[in-house]
Amino acid sequence: MGSWNSISMEIIYQVLGWISIICWALASYPQVILNFRRKSVVGLSFDYVMLNCTKQSSYLIYNATLFFSSTVQRQYFDKYGYDQMIPVALSDVFFPFHSILLISVVSVQIVFFDVSAWQPESLEDIHCYLCCSMVLRSSLLFYGSANPFMALARLHIQAFLNFTRKSTVGFSIGNIVLDFTGGVGTLAQMSVQSIDQGSWVNFFGNIGKPLLALVSIGFDLIFFYQHFVLYHIKASRVSFQRDPESTEPLIKDSDHLQGIATTS
Known part of the structure; x- marks a missing residue:
């Protein structure tokens, strides 16, 4: 496997990696705290939560396999060359694992906290919904691991719900700020590795990672516009x-x- 040409670039790579992963990991907490404080999940799309779990589970399998499996690493080197570096760090394995734990907490909140007409109204409906989501999650798991646009599916659902309600109340903007920071940090991290190696193969060899960051950043900008511009003006007129x-x-x-x- 290829080695770093510059120690300082390696340090920057590791620092940027952990900054982006920590931001992405912390992005799950504002929504959990907001739900707990309001004792409600009104404004949060259940489909968003379900597809987010599917994406994180797929991303965990993808990164963990490439990071731990010598067989998969050998296949990677056979395709891209043995002078290349594995484009997955330990932080890339930690992030989706941590996110799945937080999503489990949100799932419990969905069961026990208040809902509205925008979501299933009865407890039986919610239980049925969660059971169906588990089945769907299993069926999409391996498809999602090879399809980085799973993030596109989950994010557009929440953006559409905000548009339908004409409000972002109930959907924490704090997680969007942290998600945006994590996405920018990820692209910067991969760029540092490419500059050090004099090759952009790592972007193509781990295409899911940069595409995930780009899709997240794109929708984060939409959420920023919804929260701070589109619906913030209406909220400021509330008497x-x-x-x-x-x-x-x-x-x-x-x-x-x-x-x-x-x-x-």
Whole structure:
């Protein structure tokens, strides 16, 4: 296997790798905390959670196989040359494993916290949904491991839900900030390796990683626009709201509020 030409570039590679992975790992926490604080999952797409688990499971199998399996590594070298480096680091294995644990926590929250008309309403519906998602997850697992656009499927579902509700309330913007940082860090990390080796083979040899980062960054920009521009303006005109993160409908007409006060 090829070796690093510069120790400083190797250090930068490792630092950027762990920064991106830590950001991606921490990106799961804001949503968990928001759900717990609101005691509700209103605004969070169940399909988004299910497909995210499918993507992370597939990504874990993909990275762990390439990182630990000598047979797969030999196949990689046969295709790209024995002077190349394996384009997967230990941090790439840690990230999806950690994400699956956090997704399990969100799945428990889905069962026990409040839902709305945007999602299954009864506990029986949720149990049925989760069972079906497990079956679908198993059937898509190996397909997803070879298809980096699984991220595209999960992200567009949440973006469409935000568009349908005309709101991002219930979907944490904190996870998007961290996800965006992780995506940029990943592309920077792979670029550092390419510059050191004088070859861009690592991008093609692990095509799922850069495509995952690019797709995530693209949708993160959409979420930023939805949260800070498209629906933030509407939220700034709200005259009254019981709780900034409440699941109750927003009352936007001040005359309506005055009418309530008069009749009471």
